[in-house]
Amino acid sequence: MSFFEKLFANKETETGMDSRNIPQHVAIIVDGNGRWANRRGMPRNYGHREGSKNLKKIVKICSEIGVRYLTVYAFSTENWKRPKTEVDALMALLLEYLKNADVELEGENIKIRVIGEKKELSEEIKKEIHKVEESTKNNSGLTLTIALNYGGRDEIVSAVRAIGREIKKGVINPEDIDEKYISQRLYTADIPDPDLIIRTSGEKRISNFLLWQSAYSELWYSDVLWPDFRREHLIQAIRDYQKRNRRYGGI
Numbered sequence: 001m002s003f004f005e006k007l008f009a010n011k012e013t014e015t016g017m018d019s020r021n022i023p024q025h026v027a028i029i030v031d032g033n034g035r036w037a038n039r040r041g042m043p044r045n046y047g048h049r050e051g052s053k054n055l056k057k058i059v060k061i062c063s064e065i066g067v068r069y070l071t072v073y074a075f076s077t078e079n080w081k082r083p084k085t086e087v088d089a090l091m092a093l094l095l096e097y098l099k100n101a102d103v104e105l106e107g108e109n110i111k112i113r114v115i116g117e118k119k120e121l122s123e124e125i126k127k128e129i130h131k132v133e134e135s136t137k138n139n140s141g142l143t144l145t146i147a148l149n150y151g152g153r154d155e156i157v158s159a160v161r162a163i164g165r166e167i168k169k170g171v172i173n174p175e176d177i178d179e180k181y182i183s184q185r186l187y188t189a190d191i192p193d194p195d196l197i198i199r200t201s202g203e204k205r206i207s208n209f210l211l212w213q214s215a216y217s218e219l220w221y222s223d224v225l226w227p228d229f230r231r232e233h234l235i236q237a238i239r240d241y242q243k244r245n246r247r248y249g250g251i
């Protein structure tokens, strides 16, 4: 066995993952923070705080494993329906995450991006998004995309409106529109579609997350609540993904 063969063989036996077939883009519907806290007799916001701490750990693990893009569903366009106290607490937590991210992820070479409708966000959050996106934009490691005030249908509606305006101005003809053209008008224009979508907490829904982009994604569900989601669960998801035969509609 050559040195390189040994190197790869060791990597495979240690985690059971095939290091040559790591999903390039993993997207996670982080779910179960509230139930995790309730089970401990604690307020829901305590669960969100633990969920936020866990995200930092999972970002580093993804980066170590060789995942290039990680996208997390932090706040959906529907989450505004929650009680104001919870929405306020979530916004405060997201702000804190964005403020501390570059320091806490220092040395990790992580690029941070936020997708979603920014109009409804506070000026403070918008400022922080701009700051963290600017300060990490030249990093060449994992791209962490935080979906904040994000809705898949909302994203498609915005793209359709933009294209409608282009037609009205005479910039394009309806016949020029193809899948690529639409993809380029989504928030995710510069990142590949997710290979693997994970949802924690036992729910088996896509919940308006990356509707267009998930057309050929592999889905993996776990009963584990997000604050308890560990390295071993991620590895389990990736191993399961590696057993699948992605045919993209072919045979």
Ligand code: FPP
Residues within 6 Å of the ligand: 030, 031, 032, 033, 034, 035, 036, 048, 049, 051, 052, 053, 055, 072, 073, 074, 075, 079, 090, 093, 094, 097, 146, 201
């Ligand atoms: C799901 O738990 C989580 C959310 C609604 C989003 C908040 C996510 C975090 C705080 C994770 C960290 C993310 C960032 C970017 C800081 P839930 O409230 O739906 O749980 P439940 O289904 O048990 O009620």
